[in-house]
Amino acid sequence: MPDAGALAGTLVAALLAGGVREVVLAPGSRSAPLALVLWAADRRGALRLHVRIDERGAGFLALGLAKASGRPVAVVTTSGTAVANLHPAVLEAWHSHVPLVVVSADRPAALRWTGANQTTHQQGLFTSHVRGSATVAEAGSAAYEVGRLLAAATGVRSRLPGPVHLDVELDDPLVPDPDALEGPLPEVVLTDVRPAGPSAPLTLDPGLRTVVVVGDAPPVLGRTWAARAAEASVPLLGEASSNARSGPAAFSTYRLLLTGLAADVERVVVVGHPTLSRPVSWLLARTDVELVVVTPYADWPDPGRSATTVTDDVALPVPGAVERDWFARWRTAEESTRARLDALLAGWPGLTGPEVAQVVLASLGESDALLVGSSNPVRDLDLAPVGPEGPPVYANRGLAGIDGLVSTAVGIAWGSGSPVTALLGDLTLLHDASGLVVGPLEPRPDVRLVVVNDDGGSIFTTLEQGAPAHARSFERVFATPQGVRLEGLAQAAGLPYRLVTTAEDLRHALAVPPAGIELVEVRLDRSRGRELDEALRGLVG
Structure with missing residues (x-):
């Protein structure tokens, strides 16, 4: 019978040999040997382990870590639906060329199609959206498969970095001897894969x-x-x-x-x-x-x-x-x-999205990092003035989705080592509300979530479906207002919260660097969003 503890040890040793230094774990029963070996490696300082209860958020946390660090990052789950919850992050990693390494625990192959608990066909789950995949069931093949997949994830030969999937069949007994966890990991040597040479410009x-x-x-x-x-x-x-x-x-x-x-x-x-x-x-x-x-x-x-x-x-x-x-x-x-744009925004009644983006960007320096959400926030930031070299800016533009952005921001903070400000919309925040929940045993990086709350999908007001002819259906099937009290959401997650309604209040709120994860809500009125968009486009021509 294969030794689950030995397999987990060899696999983790191979990941370390291949340069993996950050691992995100969403715990479960079948992944117990991997969890325990990773816990021991974290205690020894061989890697940094991040534990999250929601697999979707865990996937985006790993994505942010890999995006900011430029190195492969592993995310480990148990079997069943847990693995499928990684699919949004895998898709974004595929389209963004991010080296995300999915390690899914699995039941032994003999249990497939028997109705065994939490058992399904995991091997082909991401087939069309990973650069490589493999299944391992014993320690003897683990190092080879890990080395092959890491080469695929980093694109060292293919020039196509992106996500990979390693499915790990683990059989009972799943819990290694506690004394074995105190010992060193097995010695692993991976194949030295050299990069292909670039061509002349x-x-x-x-x-x-x-x-x-x-x-x-x-x-x-x-x-x-x-x-x-x-x-x-x-x-x-x-x-x-x-x-x-x-x-x-x-x-x-x-x-x-x-x-x-x-x-x-x-x-x-x-x-x-x-x-x-x-x-x-x-x-x-x-x-x-x-x-x-x-x-x-x-x-x-x-x-x-x-x-x-x-x-x-x-x-x-x-x-x-x-x-x-x-x-x-x-x-x-x-x-x-630029002069006409600045005059337009200065004279517009009430605070606008472009003004919020300008204030946020102006508050950050080269030692900070900025994550900007999809839909209106990234387009508002696109109108900000050009100045001296500012912070590194990140966005999930591979598929431009609004899911997983809170977790991505946390990953970027850990991966870059910099405090992160995330400029997000209210629906984007709600899509990853579980990302606000970080357990008391987990360290919290410095992340400030600036949430532009106009109670709905305001980007649709600027598109064809936002025209007056569709006014009767617009609110229900496009704007989708939720009416969520963000202060209560922050309180439930144990986060500091602040409400701002003016540009000056926002500047004051951003004047102090973030300490831990905190939420700043900026309330906007979207009723004139289409009018503002038309005025912006009318500045030229």
Whole structure:
């Protein structure tokens, strides 16, 4: 009979040998040997263990850890529905190229299809959304499979990092001898998998009116392109989570400016994963421009199916007369549009989402980190002024969902070692309300949740279904107001809470760094959201 304790020990030793230093555990019965070995490894300082009761939140916590650290992070569950609850985080990791390692405990294969408790066919659960999968039932094959899956998760050979799934069949007895937990883990040596070499940068020809579009991107990549665009005098259109919105080439009102300038664009260089605005989507779908996609991965974003070239890297040309004149047009348009935008927001009755985003961003420095939620918060942040290099900005833009953001913020705080401010909507908070619950035996990082509460899905007010013709159905089937008292939610989770209603109150609330997990509620009125959106789009043209 396979020894469950030996299998768990070898598996954890292999994870450590492969560079895993953070593990998230959602406890259960079948995963007991893994839980106990991980607990012992945490006590010895070999890894850091995070324990959560909700598997969906555990998956997003692991996602945030991996996103911020750039290293593979494991999430361990028991068998049955527990594993399926990881699927949202697996999907986001797949589309964001994040090395998430799912380790699911399982019953022995002989128990499948017998009606045994908490037993199902787990092996193919994530088949189309993992880079690799394996099943292990004995210690002898564990190290090989872990090494193979870690290579797939990091994309060291494939250039396609992403989630992987290791299903671990564990048989009774499940609880190792307590004395065995005090001993060292087995010696494990993994195969040395060397990375594939990069190709030389593609040199772009001068003389074309070029823009660089940077979508969601890691901090190092975004900042590299901010510097490159500035040196080459190329307008940089950086989305809110691009980490490229700094320096003289970044234009804060780019999505408004495209109304008048898009027609004159001759070449677009795409970096990261752009997802935010229709003007950018229309630009990237044009067939009359040269579209160069720069990606470190083996796949690339091209929703308009119009890419001319896909390459590892490019060298922007030395600016000449065409480039300097083109850049000057963007700079002039940016200055006038920025002034009109600021005047519009200053004169708008009541606090607005873009103002909240500006205040939040202005309160943070380079040693902080910002997580921005999907829907309106990320689009509001996309209109914030460009300033000096600010905090690293993170977002779950792989699939742009609103689930798991509280847990992701906690993961980013642990993975980056920085205090995190998360700018979220009220429905986003409610989607991951269980992420607020951190047990008294678990340490709490410094995370401030700034929740823009307009009681519903205000982004829909700006879309077609928000038109007056759909007013009768809008509130029930799109806005979905919940009327939840966030103060009571914070109190139930034992979190400090503060309500703000003005920009000045918000600045005061953000002036002190967060201590532990805390919630700041900003109440907004969404009744004029469509009117504000139309006014913003009317600033140019």
